[in-house]
Amino acid sequence: MLIFECPYCGVHAEETEFSPGGEAHLKRFGPGSDDTDFERYLFMRENPKGVHFERWRHVNGCGKWFNAARCTMTLEVFGTYGAQTFEPPQDLKDKITAKRPGWSWRDFS
Amino acid sequence: MLDPLTGIEAMHFDGYVTVSQTDPLGMITVRGNFASKPFANALKKAIGIDFPGLRQITLADTSMVAWMSPDELLILSTWEDKTNLMDAIQKALGKKHALVVDVSDARRTFTLAGPNVREVIAKLAPVDITPGVFEPGEIRRTRFGQVAAAFWLVSQEEAKVICFRSVGDYMFKQLKAAATPGSELDIWN
Incomplete structure (x- = not known):
């Protein structure tokens, strides 16, 4: 059971109040883009053992989308942050580094 | 009062907590x-x-x-x-x-009244409703059973629950089940 804190309404709630939205920080490559980029955008997903970044929606609450960092192995939630960002905030990255030294995920580490 | 849209008598149940459909x-x-x-x-x-x-x-x-x-x-x-x-x-x-x-x-509202009102909510919603943590003045949007709902405490012995009209019947039935006499948990009383 995952317990998230919604960054918009501040509620600490368990995962049945939220709905998962797949991987976070995907950059869209639409019509006219390179085939390799398009394929990567559409199909290629991370499947890490350890630190992972995901999108979640507070569907039975304020209805807002947000990003969350969690560990796929221990189900520990490192933190949540707003969806209007291109990468996780530095303090969250530091927190993950303290707990999982040497982690990396896509271009972040 | 009759429901202004359906003309049906408001739902009411006397359990260890009273569940009643509120006037629109x-x-x-x-x-x-x-x-x-x-x-x-x-x-x-x-x-x-x-x-x-x-x-x-x-x-x-x-x-x-x-x-x-x-x-x-x-x-x-x-x-x-x-x-x-x-x-x-x-x-x-x-x-x-x-x-x-x-x-x-679009909505249907229910009033829960009785000393164990927190308990009935705790049975259905994944919310920490311990006295001191959740108090009158706060509204919480969450789920009750399988449907989205919002509730707030009017006092220590009265709560209001809002849900969509389309799931009002389901909401009444599950509140009724949670308030069935004999199913008291007496956690906070």
Whole structure:
């Protein structure tokens, strides 16, 4: 059971109040883009053992989308942050580094 | 009172907590940028109540304002007042960018009353409702069983639950089951 804190309404709630939205920080490559980029955008997903970044929606609450960092192995939630960002905030990255030294995920580490 | 839309007698159940369908309320959803001063001031003037803080509900005599999300407020009034209130809000906001919708017909409201009211909610919603953690003045949007709902405590022995009309029957049945005499847990009493 995952317990998230919604960054918009501040509620600490368990995962049945939220709905998962797949991987976070995907950059869209639409019509006219390179085939390799398009394929990567559409199909290629991370499947890490350890630190992972995901999108979640507070569907039975304020209805807002947000990003969350969690560990796929221990189900520990490192933190949540707003969806209007291109990468996780530095303090969250530091927190993950303290707990999982040497982690990396896509271009972040 | 008969339901104004269906003409059916309001639902009522006397368990160890009384579950009853509340007289229909006027409900108006307002979405907009509440950080914008002109917008917020115009709206405040129209409804005559201060805005609630994060996850709070402002209780006044006949009308209430509930915090729904960072850009959404729910204004509750009596069924009779809602049309006037709606007009007043629309007039006050003028051409400011906002969404103002009368959602009264979309909702059904229940009142739970009895000393064990917290317990009935705790059985259905994944919310920490321990005295001291959740108190009157706070509104919580969550789920009850399998449906989305919002609730708040009017006092230590009374709570209100709002859900969509389409799931009102399901909501009544599960509240009834949770309030069945003999199923008391007596955690907090």
